[in-house]
Amino acid sequence: MEYYDENRTDHIPESETGPKRSSTGRGGWFFAGFIGAIVGIVCFLIFAPILSDLGILPYSVTTGSQGTSNLSSNAGATTQQINVKVDSGVTQAVAKVSPAVVAVINLQKANFFDNQYTETGMGSGIIYKRAGPYAYVVTNDHVVSGAGEVEVRLSNNQKVNATVLGTDALYDLAVLRIPSTNVTTVADFGNSATLQRGEPAIAIGNPLGFSGSVTEGIISSTNRTIPVQSNNASVEAQVLQTDAAINPGNSGGALVNIAGQVIGINSSKIASTASTDSGANTSVEGIGFAIPINVAKPVISELEKNGKIERPMLGISIVDLSMVPAQEVSQLNLPSSVKTGLVVTDVTNGSPAKKTGVQAGDVITSINGQKITSYISFSTYMYSKLHVGQTVPIQYYHAGKLHTAQLTLGSKTFS
Numbered sequence: 345m346e347y348y349d350e351n352r353t354d355h356i357p358e359s360e361t362g363p364k365r366s367s368t369g370r371g372g373w374f375f376a377g378f379i380g381a382i383v384g385i386v387c388f389l390i391f392a393p394i395l396s397d398l399g400i401l402p403y404s405v406t407t408g409s410q411g412t413s414n415l416s417s418n419a420g421a422t423t424q425q426i427n428v429k430v431d432s433g434v435t436q437a438v439a440k441v442s443p444a445v446v447a448v449i450n451l452q453k454a455n456f457f458d459n460q461y462t463e464t465g466m467g468s469g470i471i472y473k474r475a476g477p478y479a480y481v482v483t484n485d486h487v488v489s490g491a492g493e494v495e496v497r498l499s500n501n502q503k504v505n506a507t508v509l510g511t512d513a514l515y516d517l518a519v520l521r522i523p524s525t526n527v528t529t530v531a532d533f534g535n536s537a538t539l540q541r542g543e544p545a546i547a548i549g550n551p552l553g554f555s556g557s558v559t560e561g562i563i564s565s566t567n568r569t570i571p572v573q574s575n576n577a578s579v580e581a582q583v584l585q586t587d588a589a590i591n592p593g594n595s596g597g598a599l600v601n602i603a604g605q606v607i608g609i610n611s612s613k614i615a616s617t618a619s620t621d622s623g624a625n626t627s628v629e630g631i632g633f634a635i636p637i638n639v640a641k642p643v644i645s646e647l648e649k650n651g652k653i654e655r656p657m658l659g660i661s662i663v664d665l666s667m668v669p670a671q672e673v674s675q676l677n678l679p680s681s682v683k684t685g686l687v688v689t690d691v692t693n694g695s696p697a698k699k700t701g702v703q704a705g706d707v708i709t710s711i712n713g714q715k716i717t718s719y720i721s722f723s724t725y726m727y728s729k730l731h732v733g734q735t736v737p738i739q740y741y742h743a744g745k746l747h748t749a750q751l752t753l754g755s756k757t758f759s
Contacts, residue, residue, distance in 0.1 A: 433602045437546055438558050440604030443529035444471040445597055447497035447550045448483045448506070448520070452490060461493050468549035468597030469496065469520065470531050470606060472644070479524040482644050483596030484611055485511045488518050496522050499529075499556065510647035513574040514655070514727065514758040515581065516611055517640060518596075519647040531598060534605030536584065536636035539566045547588040547610055547632070549597025561588030561630070570633065571720060575758050579724045583633040584608045590632035599634040608634030656730045656753035659695020662686040664719040665707060676707060677744030684717045685709040685741075700749035702740060709746075712736035726753075 448469040451461035467487030473480040481496060488494050494506040506520040540563065547559045565585035572581040586599060590610050599608035611633055646653050665673070665685045676687070685707040691698050702708070709716055712730065716722045730736060732755040739748050 434544065434546060434560060437600055437602055437604035438548065441529075441531050441598060441600050441606065442548060442556055442558075443499045444531035445469070445548045445556065446471060446481060446499065447553075447555060448481070448487050448596055449495040449497060449503075450488055450491040451493040451495060453492055464490075466550060466553055466593055467595040468593065468610070470596070470598050470609065471522075471527055471529065472531050472533065472606070473648075474524050474527055474530050477524055478521050479527040479530070480509075480648060481506065481520040481522060482609060482640070483518050483520065484609070485513050485516045485518045487596045488520070489513075494520060496520065497555070498526055500526065501555075502526055510651035510653075511759050512643055512647060512653045512757075514572065514577065514579065514653070515635065515640070515643050516572070517609070517635065517643050517647065519644055532605045533637050533641060534601050534603065534607045536566075536607045536638045539563050539584070539601070539607060541566060544602045545584075545586045545588050545607070546600040546602075547586070547590055547594060547597065547634075548600060549590075549594035549610060551589075551591035551593040553593060557594075559589040561586050561632075564631070566636075568633070577723055577727075577758065578720050579727055580720055582636060582639055583611070584636050586632050586634060587630035588632060589630075590634075607637050609637065609640055610634045652757045652759060654732050654755040654757055655727050656732050656734065657695075657756040658697045658751065659692040659754055660688050660697045660702065661690035662688055662708070662719065666718065676705065676741070678707060678741055679744070682707070682709060682741065684715075686716055686719060686722060688740075696751050696754045700738070700751050701747075702738075702749070703742065706740045706742045708738055708740040710739040711751075712738075 446469045448467045449463055450465040450467070452464045453459070453461055465487070467483060469481040469483035469487070471479050471481050488508055488511065491508070494508055495503050496506045497503050504522050504526070506522045509519045509521050511518040543563050545561050545563050547561070549557060551557050563584060564587050568583050568585045569580040570583055572579055584599065584607070586608075588599070594610045597610045598606045599610055601607045643653060663686070665683075665687055668687055688697075688702060688704050688706045688708065690704055691702055711722065711726065714722075714725050714729075730753060732753055735750055735752045737748055738751050739746060741747070
């Protein structure tokens with residue numbers, strides 16, 4: 345006698361039970377997917393060079409049969425090395441300008457009696473001109489400040505002696521001259537006035553002595569201003585802000601656009617802390633600054649030609665009215681409507697201001713029709729808009745009364 349299990353179907357024809365399900369279940373689907381992925385990768389490796397040649401891919405691909413190949417046999421299997429050659433706008437820009445970016449080495453004596461110069465600091469520089477036996481390099485003033493000698497290390501690691509033609513501490517720029525014998529590349533200057541926030545920015549320099557380092561980011565701001573102080577003068581300097589990493593040693597190096605043109609000269613970086621609106625310190629990263637090339641070009645030209653920058657001066661010592669204690673302000677007998685200005689604390693003999701009759705205790709409220717709202721706005725306006733030898737009207741209060749005088753601006757240098 346036979347016993348039949350009502351759940352068994354092995355004795356029932358297929359026509360009565362329907363097609364049998366695969367016993368592999370979910371494992372079968374996984375295996376099929378794995379095989380599909382392998383086929384997809386193989387297809388990509390086969391067709392990638394073709395797509396690259398057609399310009400569909402943003403980079404070029406060279407297979408072992410087209411370029412370098414590495415064939416090996418293991419139990420009858422053959423593997424082929426695939427070489428991927430990236431050719432993007434960034435790599436092209438870096439290749440174009442890198443040979444013009446050099447290391448600038450500051451050499452100083454340990455003491456007065458020491459006859460040997462030793463390296464005390466290193467920054468970066470940009471070869472921007474070649475003329476006959478000489479080539480010209482722009483860098484930051486603080487890179488060469490205090491140097492007894494300066495060396496430039498070219499991109500081929502050859503060192504040459506450099507002559508400092510001129511420096512400008514106010515804009516933190518310096519121009520050097522080197523022999524042109526081994527100079528092969530000169531950087532192109534771009535136009536920083538056409539930059540847009542968000543466009544690529546590439547920083548090239550020698551951070552921490554690592555020659556030819558490249559970092560990439562974007563232009564974070566095209567018209568940022570930061571306070572700069574030098575030789576008892578303070579101005580609001582216009583700078584480019586970028587998140588491309590700028591570290592010690594990058595100073596004086598190139599900030600480059602996607603076309604390989606220099607759009608800025610790297611100058612400084614906020615690297616550790618900054619004050620927030622609440623007054624607390626917070627860690628920050630990705631905030632670097634560069635001198636816009638349109639701001640730097642006239643300074644570079646003047647330093648190369650004359651070795652210095654002459655800027656206008658009044659010949660007075662001043663303090664911002666807002667910094668004077670209230671009890672002392674009352675002694676100036678100013679009208680209640682006067683809230684801003686510059687208090688004269690001293691006048692240099694023979695200076696332009698002395699010739700107009702300005703005295704200590706007077707309060708200057710405008711120059712050339714420009715109202716003075718603060719010391720830093722005044723100095724920024726004077727150094728960027730006015731010229732040595734220019735005659736301008738100034739308004740000032742003396743013993744509570746408003747006076748107007750014509751003043752011919754003198755000159756001073758920041759070196």
